[in-house]
Amino acid sequence: MANIRDVAKQAGVSVTTVSRVLNDHPYVTEEKRLAVEKAMEELGYYQNINAIHLSKGETRLIGVAVPFINHSYFSTLLNGIADQALVRDYNLVFYQTNYQEQEERKALEALKRKQVDGLLILSRASGWEAVDEYQEFGPIVVCESSNHTRIPCVSVDHYEAFRFGMRYMIQKGHRHIGYCIGRMNGTNSNLREMAYCEELEFIEEPYRKDWVFNNCLTIEDGKRVANEYMSLEERPSALLITSDQVAAGFRMEAEKQGIRVPADVAILGFDNHPIAEALDLTTIELPLHEVGMSLVEKVSSKNPTSAIYPFELVERGSV
Amino acid sequence: MANIRDVAKQAGVSVTTVSRVLNDHPYVTEEKRLAVEKAMEELGYYQNINAIHLSKGETRLIGVAVPFINHSYFSTLLNGIADQALVRDYNLVFYQTNYQEQEERKALEALKRKQVDGLLILSRASGWEAVDEYQEFGPIVVCESSNHTRIPCVSVDHYEAFRFGMRYMIQKGHRHIGYCIGRMNGTNSNLREMAYCEELEFIEEPYRKDWVFNNCLTIEDGKRVANEYMSLEERPSALLITSDQVAAGFRMEAEKQGIRVPADVAILGFDNHPIAEALDLTTIELPLHEVGMSLVEKVSSKNPTSAIYPFELVERGSV
DNA sequence: ATAGGGTATGAAACGCGTTTCATAGCAAGG
């Protein structure tokens, strides 16, 4: 394939001039510009992007590390990320980590080796130190509501959202409250756990291990929880549930088995996914699309800062 | 940052030897290998990946053009793609096209300019000619069940699946059959339309425009269709519906309004998404995860071939 | 008339790892 030097020769100019034409530099006479364009046309020339990457030292690529993609939480975030990346003329490279530290490391290495100009970590498996260690190689933003001093985080305030959900249930008269947690977001899960415990303490109720359901990510998990719920000797009267997906599975299965929502058990989902509206689920809306867009904004600046996005209660008929 | 020449100097060897160490070439004595490794350590050396890309002429990156990501059809495909990419040590670059021909073109240009070694097009906005034109620059695989002679396609046989669905309804005694179509997959939609028309002809029923619902992609769309359905003077007794998501929305809304599924209207979804099980939807299962994996397999070979994946009826309680 | 400043252009260096080719030592085969 023809390269820039071939074009220069063909057009009778220097490579510098060809480069100027390619980059719309003003100091090129119309005459030479035309000659260069003609030569490019004749030779079927196009730029080798890797040479550009190498010489410019940037790729206009943003890496995104995500555990898996077919989950509405992440795919909604990704949608926001992709929309904003389009606006800012970035492309995205995708690292599916499956929560493997080693895969996450690959994403970090890609930053170090300049494969990507910046990195977004949607959910973390490795420790803060590991992330911190790579900050010198480029901007990293983590989608987590932590106030880590050295690493920029952009997310919804999961802690406050969960606390708000708890208070909402309490205000509705519930004292026996359980909750579901996904394995997916270590930190976020911890925050929710914290909020849960604190509010329990506030109403002076004990923490009951059998009212905490782990590994809740999908509709099926919700169904599973419904069954576990029914086999409990003593049942909570309210549940905060990881996500609307899980809440939907719970509601469908529970109602199939004759448990009434919200009469027998009140449930509160998170996200405000379309399925929540469809199933008349009260939920806490998380602006994930916006968070996604913000992540890209932050990571494209030299010095990303943290940001917390607000949530909003959407009252429907499940509480 | 230190480069390979610095390392060579520090270790007292040639750059070639350093390169050999980096690439595990056998012709390096243990002694020099250690010297090189020591030098790399001391200088904090790591390879610049863009230089590798440039000199090797490949990037181990596969481009994926997809209209949008937060839709289970695409995110399931992507999940399969990502899983297989991991196995084959490829990374993915993501082109969110929103069905804009111009964005799709960017993905094709990325192939031409060697940003990616191969390209996967999950749904096409531009014509075959446009795609064909870029084949000389690298392997392209389209996720479409077309038997285009010049462009490899890997997908489910949407035509046969839809025909099968029609026959299933017919065999169940239905004569008045409508269907929903998403805007998303031009070709696939056309295939479904074809299958629909042919089967209607077969049972000698007329094509009724008001029994065809367009733009059906999400749960909300399903709800909308349910409302449109109810406002029909004459209603079909069966519907084939774009996807389980849409079918779910339809079922929930219809039942809320007092229409019984399947007594009043039988519905058949596609995909066998978890939501189908949750809502007891009869559906045609499409092996999207496998298709995704296959797409990567195909695109990583020099000469990709086409493949069609089988579907499977999952009988539940909506027909 | 001259200094200053913008316009225009090209040679050469730069970013950096890989690969080809030449060279040389050394052991096995004949």
Added chain:
DNA sequence: CCTTGCTATGAAACGCGTTTCATACCCTAT
């Protein structure tokens, strides 16, 4: 003793666009 054929190693070329720096012309301001 000589030819093969490895093993080892390095110089130089290669992939290719960008950027710096030097040069030169021309116009305006002093």
